[in-house]
Amino acid sequence: ATVTAAVHAILHDHAGLEGPLLPVLHAVHARFGHIPPEAVPTIADALALGRAEVHGVISFHHEFRSTPAGRRVIRLCRAEACQAVGARALAAHARDRLGIGWNQTTEDGAVTLEAVYCLGLCACGPAALVDGVPVGRVTPGTLDQLVATA
Ligand code: FES
Structure with a gap:
């Protein structure tokens, strides 16, 4: 629930932005140090994108991690x-x-x-x-x- 709430807040901050996906992903990454898998459906739904599309963008950009980094x-x-x-x-x-x-x-x-x-x-x-x-x-x-x- 915390991830979803934080992602909703980030989406809210980026509402009305043109091409919001990358800025949203960067913000989520900055917040958690990675993009939690449970954030993907929330982001996809809010931006009216397919989940596969969001996954595609995450894996294309090597700076995004899907799991927390080591120390x-x-x-x-x-x-x-x-x-x-x-x-x-x-x-x-x-x-x-x-x-x-x-x-x-x-x-x-x-x-x-x-x-x-x-x-x-x-x-x-x-x-x-x-x-x-x-x-x-x-x-x-x-x-x-x-x-x-x-
Ligand atoms: Fe330039 Fe490694 S090739 S730093």
């Missing part, structure tokens, strides 16, 4: 320059160490692993964003430490 969010760069200096092996190490794939969160809620595509830190790759902070020259050792302190 630490590690986003590894998967673009070319970083790949050339070991990002692929680093990603494999991260997935092994955490036992999860991209866009997943460890069962204990400690770490979420996500991909990004170039952070403008190509000169000091492999690069990552750790809780929104850019980090260069990430090694498997750095990663283990980030996981251990999450």
Whole structure:
């Protein structure tokens, strides 16, 4: 009921806006840190859209999560320059160490692993964003430490 009430309030704030779906989704995401699945039917009904349509927009925009993020969010760069200096092996190490794939969160809620595509830190790759902070020259050792302190 809390989610529905909050979503109704957000919808109310955005009433009359042209093309309200994205602003509404951003507001819901900002409020909860993800878009709770139970928000989708409320949003779809209020904006006279299909649920599949709303789901489609959520999954198209990678910045939207459907589940709560872990305490630490590690986003590894998967673009070319970083790949050339070991990002692929680093990603494999991260997935092994955490036992999860991209866009997943460890069962204990400690770490979420996500991909990004170039952070403008190509000169000091492999690069990552750790809780929104850019980090260069990430090694498997750095990663283990980030996981251990999450
Ligand atoms: Fe990774 Fe540019 S390719 S930061």
